[in-house]
Amino acid sequence: MGRRSDHSREELEELILAEGHRLMAEVGYPRFSAREVAKRVGYSVGTLYNLFDSNHRLILAINSRTFLMWAAAMAERLAEDPEDRIAVLVDGYFRFASENSNLWMAIYEHRTPEGSDLPERYRKQRGELTGMVEAEIAKVLPEEARNKAAALARSLVATVHGHCVFALTGTFALLGEDRPQEAALARVREALAAAGGR
Amino acid sequence: MGRRSDHSREELEELILAEGHRLMAEVGYPRFSAREVAKRVGYSVGTLYNLFDSNHRLILAINSRTFLMWAAAMAERLAEDPEDRIAVLVDGYFRFASENSNLWMAIYEHRTPEGSDLPERYRKQRGELTGMVEAEIAKVLPEEARNKAAALARSLVATVHGHCVFALTGTFALLGEDRPQEAALARVREALAAAGGR
DNA sequence: TATTTTATTGAGCGCCGCTCAATACCGTGT
DNA sequence: ACACGGTATTGAGCGGCGCTCAATAAAATA
Structure with missing residues (x-):
């Protein structure tokens, strides 16, 4: 052949x-x-x-595609110019994850093997989502706190992520349910308020 | 034989x-x-x-043992009657995870297969850690907010978890480092303050 | 001692990721 | 039209995986 x-x-x-x-x-x-x-x-x-x-590289490419879908979905919803953009970010996170749970979980279930680290293009791609969050956070913070937007954005993504993982893997359900998404949003709001956000 | x-x-x-x-x-x-x-x-x-x-049941038992170690380590550190018990909880989470990363990650990498859900004894065991957190949260909240301690505890565990996962899997490092543990603690403090905590 | 019960074995099944000599096909030069 | 060099494609083969089950060895019992 x-x-x-x-x-x-x-x-x-x-x-x-x-x-x-x-x-x-x-x-x-x-x-x-x-x-x-x-x-x-x-x-x-x-x-x-x-x-x-290798299998690893194939999965990397697949996960990358998932990331693109995710970012696109987020961008689309933000483009509708919603009133509460922060709530839309949180909802976008949860919604994508639960509507595409296998794809979404694969991103985090795939351990990149010992030696290699992920290529630059993927690295950049994954930064995109966080970048969007960072931009929204910055909008909400007062002038003097803008320089903290990046660090805060990462921390808030981690916060939402934690709630989302527990929601999807059943860790929450196992402990008695209270709506994880609402809890995540509440934590985010508190953090923004503490940073002087409007 | x-x-x-x-x-x-x-x-x-x-x-x-x-x-x-x-x-x-x-x-x-x-x-x-x-x-x-x-x-x-x-x-x-x-x-x-x-x-x-089955392989699944063996891993379940192994992860359960890890959970016991973890809870024990936490309890031990709390027993030393530290001043800032909340900080000790957060530090305990991060420390155990990073000192036993393979064991710790295994807990979350192991997907329980479609049909079966984890047996009651494991369920109970895993509640223990959250229980400890809940008790500490309750101590810090004002009388009238005590009834929210359980829900808040779960949400804060999720918050810390999110930061810890990102720290261990390199998602943070990939985005520009700022100390994840400190960020996690900051988020927890803000949430407690918002709930009227002392 | 003979018989039942029980613990242990490991070859075998169908998967997996991955490799590499063999092969089938294409483009080109004559 | 034909041969040839290069390239895309193949799939049997390797070692390893989770898991099963008839066969077997040892202990318990009669």
């Missing part, structure tokens, strides 16, 4: 990525398998490993 | 659990394997699967 005319290299890469993304959404990180992706796109394992040279 | 006199059933169970715990600490969740545990204790895979009837 040799070069097949039905797909260029880029098309094939995209095909695999798309199918991989679908599979991840369907079965979740623990049951994801590169072999299964290969089977579904109708190419052999070897071909797949030629393009993405 | 048949019953071996060198270990009673309970002893063997304990032996496997201890060795499994060691292995988890050593290699972490993704590289943990029941086969390897069997090899290390010098019994065959079959025996191991007789006692813990």
Whole structure:
């Protein structure tokens, strides 16, 4: 067998990525398998490993795509010019995570192996979401506290993230339910108020 | 082969659990394997699967042991009657997680499979830590806010957890470092202050 | 001692990630 | 039209995984 005319290299890469993304959404990180992706796109394992040279790199690319979706969803909702933009950020976090739980969890279930750290382009991509949050936080803070916006944004993302993880993995349910999203928003509001936010 | 006199059933169970715990600490969740545990204790895979009837149940038991260690470490530090008990709780969270990162992360990396949910005894065990936090929160809140202590405790655990995860998995480092533990403590303080805490 | 009960084994099954010699195909030069 | 060089693709093979279960060895009992 040799070069097949039905797909260029880029098309094939995209095909695999798309199918991989679908599979991840369907079965979740623990049951994801590169072999299964290969089977579904109708190419052999070897071909797949030629393009993405390890399982780790394939998953990285898939998670990256998830990140893009996430950021896009967030941007779209902010573009509707809502009144309470902070609430929209929190809701966007929870909503995306729960509507795409397998994809979302995969981002955090995937441990990057010992040696390698993630390539620059992914790094930048992941900064995007935090960047959006940072911009919104800055808007809300008084002039003199603006320089703290970045650090505060990261901390608030962590705060919301914590609530969201517990909500999705059932840790909250296990301890007696009170609405995690509302709690997260309350914590965020308190932090912003403490920083002099309006 | 048949019953071996060198270990009673309970002893063997304990032996496997201890060795499994060691292995988890050593290699972490993704590289943990029941086969390897069997090899290390010098019994065959079959025996191991007789006692813990699936990989999932073995890991559950291992994680449970980690939880006990964690709660014990927390209790010990609180028993020294520190001045700032809230800070000790936060520090205890971060310290345990970073000093036992493989064990700690395993707790959250292990997805319990579709059907089964974790047995009552584990459920209770995991409530213990949150219970300790709840007690400390209650002490700090004014009389009229005591009834909110439980809900607030869960939310604050989630808050600290979020910061801790990001600290350990490098999500923070990736975004420009500011001390996650201090940020977590700041968020907790703000929330307590907002609830009228002293 | 003979028989039942019980603990232990490990080869076997179907998966996994990953490799690499063999192979099928394409573009090009003559 | 044909041969050739390069490239894309293959899939059997390797070692390892979780898990099962008929066979077996040892203890308990009769």
